[in-house]
Amino acid sequence: MIASNLNRILKELPAHVTLVAVSKTKPLALLQEAYNCGQRDFGENKAQEILDKFEHLPKDTRWHFIGHLQTNKVRQVIDKVHLIHSMDRESLFVELEKQAGKLNRIVDVLLQFHIAEEETKHGFSWDEAVTFLNCEFYKSASHVRIVGVMGMATFTENLAQVQLEFETLKSYYDTLKQDFFMDSDEFRVISMGMSGDYEIAIACGSNMVRVGSAIFGER
Numbered sequence: 001m002i003a004s005n006l007n008r009i010l011k012e013l014p015a016h017v018t019l020v021a022v023s024k025t026k027p028l029a030l031l032q033e034a035y036n037c038g039q040r041d042f043g044e045n046k047a048q049e050i051l052d053k054f055e056h057l058p059k060d061t062r063w064h065f066i067g068h069l070q071t072n073k074v075r076q077v078i079d080k081v082h083l084i085h086s087m088d089r090e091s092l093f094v095e096l097e098k099q100a101g102k103l104n105r106i107v108d109v110l111l112q113f114h115i116a117e118e119e120t121k122h123g124f125s126w127d128e129a130v131t132f133l134n135c136e137f138y139k140s141a142s143h144v145r146i147v148g149v150m151g152m153a154t155f156t157e158n159l160a161q162v163q164l165e166f167e168t169l170k171s172y173y174d175t176l177k178q179d180f181f182m183d184s185d186e187f188r189v190i191s192m193g194m195s196g197d198y199e200i201a202i203a204c205g206s207n208m209v210r211v212g213s214a215i216f217g218e219r
């Protein structure tokens with residue numbers, strides 16, 4: 001089941017697109033099955049769930065944190081995650097800088113933008129992001145590295161709207177690259193697209209898709 005789902009999706013993905021298998025709420029046996037098929041990137045949205053699963057999968061598994069991260073959970077996950085997609089506010093950045101500094105390591109994050117209609121979704125507005133990237137704290141920080149952007153489209157049947165939101169995120173990425181990250185080869189990730197909309201996202205320039213139910217079944 002998982003193998004055929006993965007193969008079907010991977011066949012559709014251009015070579016430059018990374019598939020993050022979103023395994024939240026799913027049992028270890030299914031993650032192990034995906035791992036055995038060669039899948040290495042897994043997405044989780046709860047700190048506790050990463051802690052529970054982390055030690056049971058092989059060490060070359062790459063854990064992606066994709067949910068709203070509470071500042072008091074940063075310390076627990078920072079040495080376990082490969083990439084935090086959901087750097088969605090300045091206070092989280094401050095805590096990441098502090099905890100990564102204590103460990104003397106660099107943590108990679110994506111700047112999450114609020115591109116959807118729903119208020120329940122998190123992320124920077126364009127203006128907030130520009131203000132943040134110009135602030136002294138950001139400029140002097142050395143333990144958090146922003147390697148791209150992430151966004152979630154509105155949950156809607158209206159695919160034209162979804163496309164418009166993804167195009168917006170792509171244009172944010174392009175402008176940030178020009179204005180703030182010209183010299184950073186690492187600033188290259190555009191994380192957008194889920195089970196229902198990853199084809200549209202890729203057409204709009206995504207190079208990292210976060211796919212859960214199309215691999216592991218409905219939650």
Ligand SMILES: *Cc1c(COP(=O)(O)O)cnc(C)c1O
Pocket residue numbers: 022024045066067152193194195196210211212213214
């Ligand atoms: C759950 C989740 C996904 C995956 O959603 P599916 O519709 O199951 O593919 C992707 N991104 C984020 C941020 C999520 O929380």
